[in-house]
Amino acid sequence: MKEQHSPNLSTDVFSVLKERIIRWEYAPGHRFTEEGLCEEFGVSRSPVREALRMLVENKLVDKTPHKGYSVKQLDMQEIHELYDVRLALETFVIERLTQSEYPEEDWQELYHTWQDLQKTSITNSSDFAKLDEDFHERLARWTGNRTLLDQIRSIDERLHFIRVTDITSTERLRETCEQHLRILDCIRERNVDCAREALQLNIEEGRKNVEHAIKEALARAYMGSKAGA
Template sequence: MANATLSETVAQALATEIIDGKLAAGDRLDEQSLAQRFKVSRSPVRDALRHLAATHLVEYAPRRGFSVTRIDPARLQDMYDALAELEALCARFCALRASAMEKVALERIHERARVAASKLASEDYAALNEDFHFTIYSGARNETLKTVVLDVRRQLGPFRSRIFFQRARLESSMEEHERVLTAILASDPDAAATAMRQHTAQTAANVIQLSSRPVVATTRKSNR
């Protein structure tokens, strides 16, 4: 398995444990112990910890090494406020600039997501959710905006990792996507921006709520 894939696997596993409270604020993250636990070399563990430091889930201090940082709801809200405006602008531009083929692709992704939601296939839905948002970013036809929004979204990735294991959030996300899609297909930039801003704000509320307590899984894993 590629080193990048190993580091991503370790990073995701650690992120889930931090967000679920299995790893507490201040807990030290020893590279050698983690390498033994995940049965990998220290290199992918080090890469994983650096990635988590970039998302502020862990922090590094000289002579102490890596440790779990406290999840700060205020910082999460700041990041989601920024993401909401960036994604609203993407949706606005997409409604104005997306090609007919891109709109068809967005519809198809949405329909596949509907099937995943109906089966409570959370991992499938999460992947399709990414496809839905990325298609909107591409349809916005602004590479600078796309680069910035992807960077903010990447930083928030670990916090979103468990959200679609909540059935209510999975279902409400579908409804919110429906409003975004309808506005884009109608080439209505104001409605698209408003719908996307509201969607991101609701995601923020759910993520911040879930970050303060363990997640109870109510959906099934992917069949992919």
């Protein structure tokens, strides 16, 4: 069951649970207890507790004392908040990049990875989200601000959980790649306003699609609960 042997069991349990949650193998709201996970993983409560604490920190799991843990429910309000924070952080990235000096190679490198990404074949929405996240994280890393990068990654992780419900079409993919290229071009031309606008378009497009996907997911869940009752 272990994929890669890691230095401790806590991170093993954490990784597996996180992966399952992100892949929707546990539905939002799904409840589990420390004891139950112990039996499932064949480890004691100590590492399980640590893993759960990490998941709670990552906002993927809610904890209610003496009742148990549960996979975070979809919450439109929170999703919008996350998109706003993402917008705030990435706008700063863009502004910083258009205004600071950097060697031509840096731009070239990012451009080449963009080319590679464009060639990548996308089969599901998780891969598509990964592609988009990867591009934005590369931009952030380019600023050299590690803290900023970490924050963006953290946001991305929480949103990825949502984004896998998004629909994927070759049309969407092509559009997104074009938006990424436009951002890169604006940076090269050192046009702040233009770059900011391009970024905003890209992010808002994502927000809109996710919003749509969530509403459908919630509708399905509602129908499911009616059928089940």
